[in-house]
Amino acid sequence: MSDHRDVLDGRVAVVTGGSRGIGRAIVQHLARAGATVVIGDLNEPSDLDDGGSITCAHLDVATEDSVVTFISEVVASHGNLDIVVNNAGIMFEEPVVGHSVDRWTKALAVNLTGPFLMAKHAAEHLAARQGIVVNIGSIEGYACNPNHAAYAATKGGVHGLTKALAVDLGPMGIRCNAVAPGWIDTELNASYIDSHPDRDKIVDALAKLHPIGRIGDPTDVADVVTWLAGPDSAFVTGQVITIDGGRTARPNLPSALW
Numbered sequence: 001m002s003d004h005r006d007v008l009d010g011r012v013a014v015v016t017g018g019s020r021g022i023g024r025a026i027v028q029h030l031a032r033a034g035a036t037v038v039i040g041d042l043n044e045p046s047d048l049d050d051g052g053s054i055t056c057a058h059l060d061v062a063t064e065d066s067v068v069t070f071i072s073e074v075v076a077s078h079g080n081l082d083i084v085v086n087n088a089g090i091m092f093e094e095p096v097v098g099h100s101v102d103r104w105t106k107a108l109a110v111n112l113t114g115p116f117l118m119a120k121h122a123a124e125h126l127a128a129r130q131g132i133v134v135n136i137g138s139i140e141g142y143a144c145n146p147n148h149a150a151y152a153a154t155k156g157g158v159h160g161l162t163k164a165l166a167v168d169l170g171p172m173g174i175r176c177n178a179v180a181p182g183w184i185d186t187e188l189n190a191s192y193i194d195s196h197p198d199r200d201k202i203v204d205a206l207a208k209l210h211p212i213g214r215i216g217d218p219t220d221v222a223d224v225v226t227w228l229a230g231p232d233s234a235f236v237t238g239q240v241i242t243i244d245g246g247r248t249a250r251p252n253l254p255s256a257l258w
């Protein structure tokens with residue numbers, strides 16, 4: 001087992017959507033493990049409290065020109081690129097019947113085309129460095145909440161893309177894996193809880209869906225991503241690792257039975 005504190009020393013990582021939420025926790029974990037980290041996001045983080053190993057540059061993952069510019073700037077500034085974490089994502093609620101094609105296309109562009117573009121344009125740099133790609137999928141790549149057709153379709157696509165990247169880029173020395181988080185406490189899904197008339201009751205009910213008795217924290221995801229980005233996972237590629245407190249391990253039963 002490597003020393004967690006310096007396992008990524010000398011490595012340059014980019015984290016898309018790293019300004020808040022899960023991405024922000026990933027940025028902090030990678031930096032703590034020794035990496036130089038560049039956040040690529042539409043928005044700047046509210047603070048950069050790291051002593052210089054974390055910077056931020058504008059990136060729209062849905063636009064190829066923006067991806068090309070971002071990656072060239074990272075390589076020009078830091079000399080290398082070793083780790084790409086495709087975390088940027090959007091989610092909204094819309095039923096299939098009457099679904100806006102514009103919103104469907106937007107979800108595909110950010111959640112699925114974004115990781116494809118990042119891998120496509122980072123590959124030549126990653127290849128020289130035994131590089132790593134980690135995609136953020138979702139348990140909604142396996143199953144779907146109501147009114148989440150676009151989100152679930154893109155996350156299922158991310159899981160498939162992960163295998164395609166592992167197969168196509170493996171011979172270049174690049175590993176690619178994904179994580180599939182369950183319910184993680186971020187602004188992405190806070191509105192579900194915050195708009196509920198009895199917030200405490202809904203938090204309790206959500207926790208009970210999980211065999212370990214709680215919802216997830218961004219650091220739960222960041223821990224696994226950091227392992228996938230480092231040498232201790234050297235023989236792991238093409239995998240989707242579920243991080244959901246056991247939620248998908250337990251099929252639903254009528255509540256009267258348990």
Ligand SMILES: NC(=O)c1ccc[n+]([C@@H]2O[C@H](COP(=O)([O-])OP(=O)(O)OC[C@H]3O[C@@H](n4cnc5c(N)ncnc54)[C@H](O)[C@@H]3O)[C@@H](O)[C@H]2O)c1
Nearest residue numbers: 017021022041042060061087088089138181183184186188
């Ligand atoms: N929160 C959860 O419960 C959960 C569960 C499973 C998977 N995920 C996935 O984890 C990832 C992060 O989710 P989160 O909860 O931290 O979300 P979040 O909304 O808190 O943060 C998303 C970040 O992505 C950035 N972003 C959005 N569009 C972008 C674009 N086009 N280009 C660059 N950056 C862009 C946003 O500015 C923001 O900083 C997403 O891919 C999401 O689908 C989240």
